Amino acid sequence: MTPGLLVAAPRSSSGKTTVTLALMRALRRRGLRVQGAKCGPDYIDPAFHQAATGAPSVNLDSFAMPDALLDGVADLAMTDADLVVAEGSMGLFDGIVAQEGVTGANADIAARYGWPVILVLDVSGSAQSAAAVALGCAAYDPRIRIAGVILNKVASARHRRLVEAGLSRIGMPVLGALMRDAGLSLPERHLGLVQARETGDLDARLDRLADLAEAGIDLDAVLAAAASTGLPGGPTALPRPPGQRIAVASDAAFSFLYPHLEIGWRRAGAELVAFSPLADEAPGSDCDACWLPGGYPELHAGTLATAQGFLDGLRAFAKDKPVHGECGGYMVLGRSLEDAEGVTHPMAGLLPVETSYRARRLHLGYRVATLVAGCVLGEAGARLVGHEFHYASELTDAPAREIALAEATDAEGVPRGLAGHRDGHVTGSFFHLISG
Structure with missing residues (x-):
């Protein structure tokens, strides 16, 4: 089955979208057919995924989608793809209060399809303490596996060394880092990012993100971290149209x-x-x-x-x-x-x-x-x-x-x-x- 991975974070505004788009564009440059997915009810980010990969992205939602629909959409994501890169929403475990597996949290999707998690850590206000956050995420839910972290908003080489010292203490691999750079942010408005179709220099922004990924992220390690998608094997379904x-x-x-x-x-x-x-x-x-x-x-x-x-x-x-x-x-x-x-x-x-x-x-x-x-x-x-x-x-x-x-x-x-x-x-x- 097509391999996949989930890019997630301990909280919102950690840089998940930035890292996800950087990985998608950089891996596409390598000639891979990358398929995007977004966990949860988001209709803006998938359009950016499509711009980065050249293929329509899909949403995967463990609360809003019954199993047959969820697996049908996941199956769509794997069709004609070499790799599925899913992006989380909010924090890795954030969802509604419900039984395990149907909370709408990113972790449900990683667990259902066996996708390892690449954890994005915004280290702008911490150093070694970032390792404690990563350790908590790794231990919180035994259904998932965190394959490594990508550091975001690193202030300096010294700052990176301090963060990595903490992560090395818990045995957590660092797959790469992006330096603090306000220019990496995509324009926003009241519902989130400005739409992809309205971001006039989007291709240039995506290429710059890919350049930074190639320079700062171990793409070979990211690819090695991906795991074969495991569909549960039950019936699948897709939405019925309202007309012909x-x-x-x-x-x-x-x-x-x-x-x-x-x-x-x-x-x-x-x-x-x-x-x-x-x-x-x-x-x-x-x-x-x-x-x-x-x-x-x-x-x-x-x-x-x-x-x-x-x-x-x-x-x-x-x-x-x-x-x-x-x-x-x-x-x-x-x-x-x-x-x-x-x-x-x-x-x-x-x-x-x-x-x-x-x-x-x-x-x-x-x-x-x-x-x-x-x-x-x-x-x-x-x-x-x-x-x-x-x-x-x-x-x-x-x-x-x-x-x-x-x-x-x-x-x-x-x-x-x-x-x-x-x-x-x-x-x-x-x-x-x-x-x-």
Whole structure:
């Protein structure tokens, strides 16, 4: 089976993405077919993985994906690849409170597929004490194996010697180091990194990261650390498409569609037809379903409000064909969107929703939704799992049951009330669908 490894860290903001992209690009330079994966519900990093490797990346989520879907997506990752490089999210063991193996933590993925962990240590505020952190990670979960560490934000040669002295005391291999360099950071905005498609000098940045990896990381040791992927051997599945020919909004305002959905729909024989609302394009009349992914409509609200071809075409499409919007797409399906400056922009008016980005408040976490009525997402009572990550708020009251999309809980079963809206063929909610 295709070998793989997991790049993880004890906590967020340790440099996982930087190290992952550096490894991907450097190993691709060697002629290897590198396949990226991202642990957990992240839709920005996989686009950077694709830019670094030339192949679509996928998400692997032990909480949101049932076993058959999780293994189906992992199998996708191994297809036509020489190596799978998975990137963790948050800290290595961070997840929900649940039984072992379904917490959504990076460690679940490493354990399920037998992937050794390369631990990224941000040593900017420590020296020998970094070894204690690495030792704790190595001992915390007997299901996983830490193959070695890569040091990040090293201040000097002397600093590196001190850190390595501590690591040598616990017998932890150091596979490389990256020096402290503010120029390595990718640009960010409120949901994380600026999208890959908006990072104009991305190729140059990736090449620079590869140069640093070749100079500072033992790539041969990294390759030697990878282990053959062990699929459990049960049934596998991929997501079912919402139609045969699906119009998918795709531009700087609409881009957060999980790769496994897109790949799964295509594998099932569906055709995805991209259109750009920002270019005033409407969903094609020859399509039988329309999907408005999340993204950054709040940054383009003025343009969307005046895109009459898009809005009129969307309204006409929705008269007799299903339209679904998630997060940003949900906001655009509503009556209005208030931007950060307090300017209210009219939207499609297909759902009785008014949203605002002016008073920012973080909404974050898994959502388990039970559909109130049948729709393009499934039959009444169907269970969906998704994730919310946005700063916008609804100005309108919570929906009545007769127009609500679903009844929702968080990952631990705490009720979240009625979520989303439906009206005729149109549905939408703030959560991004992962499985259902």
